[in-house]
Amino acid sequence: MSRLSDLFEAAHDPRAPLLHVAFDTGDHGQPGPVVVMIHGIASSAATFVFVRPLVEPGHRVIAIELLGFGGSPAPENAEYTLEEHVAAIARTIRELELDRPFVLVGHSLGTLIAARYAATHGDRVSKLVLVSPPVYLSPDEIGDPRVRGAVGGYLQAYRFFRANKDFTIAHAAVVSKLLPVKHVMEITEQNWTAFVKSLEHCIESQTVISDLARVESPIEVVYGRFDEFLVPGNLAIIERMRGVTTHVVNASDHMIRKPMARVVAAAIGA
Template sequence: MTWWARRMRIMRRPRPPLLHVATDAGTGPVVILVHGIASSSVTFYEVIPLLTPNHRVIAVDILGFGQSPAPDGCEYRLEDHVGALAATIRSLKLREPFVLVGHSLGSLISTRYAAMERHGRVWAAWRRLTGRGTVSRMVLVGPPVYVSPSDIGDPRVKARVSAYLRAYDFLRANKDFTLANAALMSRLLPKGIFELTEKTWTPFIKSMEHCIESQTVVSDVASLTVPVDVIYGALDAFIAQGSLTIIERMRHVTMHRVEANDHIIRKRLARVLVKVIDS
């Protein structure tokens, strides 16, 4: 294929859609918040009021969820989510570095975005010359890190991660069961924190399969040169015990364990998150 043919092929690709910006409030250093699967920007309802006095806070709905578009035929691969996030961040025309915060699936999307930003050297250099914003720090909240079981040496960790992956496969294969249980869970939580319906079923199962069950977060974190903070609840049921060890050992990563907190960003974890951002 000639260089011209490759160029034309790239030009014919559809542009990534812009995500819904649910919050853009406050002044000061910029913090961008990216929520997780089957949720919305409401994920950060405990965090935003604590940040806006000293920061410009931007919270988006990820592709296929909240009020963001759900394009026909989208496979919800990590590249699809990252492309939409990148297009949205470009549209904001930020002229200073920003802190990028991801929760759950949002942490996988955000880390991939930062890794691609770093590897796109020409694009990154151009942004520095023009004053455009780049990621200055990563904060990952409750990241569902699942290395391929074949790459795990510890048999206990391998068994735990394998069990999680089998559970996700079961949820995808049993739609009625999953939707019924999701409806029960959503009634117990603030509106928007967990919303799995017929409308979001396709984004849910495809994002789970293509982003959570098959992920690049370990290599993405390893490739970064900016500080990375990982915050997780001691009661987080979506984190397999021992699965964070490989990230914890990286020199530029700082771990923060929050006692008496599950996967949801509750008040205790929100205070820790804001303290980490402000540090």
């Protein structure tokens, strides 16, 4: 069986967990396409608190919480690979019985999962919106020494976070208190396994470039100029790809705050 066939079959695994739909609101008359939102690592549907009210008029808006995060299950045997995340998202979307293609929005880790879903379920996605995508190629694949050094630094930091549980949980708790939205970043004993395995298996080792190369629908990329997880040299690869439109939000970071929410809503078509 080919690698692509393997990915397709994994994404249709009937044994995949059914995820928590945090909200399903807006205009169910659907004058505009349905919008499905997927948050990032160590987060929840709270990621989209500023986007949701901008999109609800004229759209049915659905937020799905990732495997191991928010209100979704955390199976004991889960490895939190990209294939497992996509299979769970795919099953949950099938259960929603959407009758036409929808706009798929991903933030951070959610962009990597959304890209793979769109690559393997092309007929379901009318538009792909990637917000703050953490694009990291393997350092061995990067020719520019500055970009290679930046990626190496991020990967080293992520390995440190995974190896130092108490520090990481305590640091996240401090940062979380400073953010304007509750539950937008939470690393706890309860989601620790989901966090470290998703970090290792999806973010540190990723296939987003090859996944996006297979996406036929339009791709909108939104990111903040001061995104602390951004490697411009890597993101530039996506910006040059066919069908990609990029929106840079000045004075914004990785989180979707109000200024970025307006750009994301416009990218969705609200």
